[in-house]
Amino acid sequence: MTRAIYPGSFDPLTNGHIDIIERSVRLFDEVVVAILTNPQKSALFSVDERLDVMREILKPRFKNVKLDVFNGLLVDYAKKSNAQVIVRGIRAVADYEYEFQMGLMNRRLAPEIETVFMLPAESYSYLSSRLVKEIVQLGGSVKGLVPELVEQRLLHKLSPQLPS
Numbered sequence: 001m002t003r004a005i006y007p008g009s010f011d012p013l014t015n016g017h018i019d020i021i022e023r024s025v026r027l028f029d030e031v032v033v034a035i036l037t038n039p040q041k042s043a044l045f046s047v048d049e050r051l052d053v054m055r056e057i058l059k060p061r062f063k064n065v066k067l068d069v070f071n072g073l074l075v076d077y078a079k080k081s082n083a084q085v086i087v088r089g090i091r092a093v094a095d096y097e098y099e100f101q102m103g104l105m106n107r108r109l110a111p112e113i114e115t116v117f118m119l120p121a122e123s124y125s126y127l128s129s130r131l132v133k134e135i136v137q138l139g140g141s142v143k144g145l146v147p148e149l150v151e152q153r154l155l156h157k158l159s160p161q162l163p164s
């Protein structure tokens with residue numbers, strides 16, 4: 001049985017993340033989507049809010065997806081979870097350098113764990129949680145980029161700050 005960890009901030013979950021999850025569940029027996037609980041990184045949504053949304057969206061759709069939270073080193077968490085694989089999505093060349101560095105560092109720390117990079121659909125290659133938050137904050141539409149529930153939660157949390 002191959003268990004993969006798909007780690008990230010997921011602040012918030014986007015259709016790009018879901019695309020990677022959809023591809024991962026076809027390859028691995030179990031995919032654990034793991035939210036990093038990093039008190040240093042200021043997030044818009046609390047870990048509970050992120051978990052709640054992910055539970056509603058992912059649970060009915062994918063039966064071999066588990067949700068979890070982690071802190072500390074990703075490789076320690078992967079080992080503790082008996083996972084053999086770390087999944088990361090690569091959108092564009094800009095992601096490559098960071099992912100390459102992280103992948104090789106994780107390999108140095110835990111050579112038995114393999115990082116698998118996946119490409120999302122082209123239509124999500126420019127999508128990021130950071131941009132989604134910025135667009136909603138400035139009154140733009142993120143329809144088609146995030147699930148409807150995420151869009152609602154974003155609108156609820158971020159009132160538009162339009163230029164005066």
Ligand code: PNS
Binds near residue numbers: 103
């Ligand atoms: O969604 P993100 O912010 O791109 O995810 C980054 C994440 C969570 C994968 C990365 O920050 C991480 O693995 N953090 C855990 C700490 C760790 O293991 N650091 C060493 C990496 S070589």
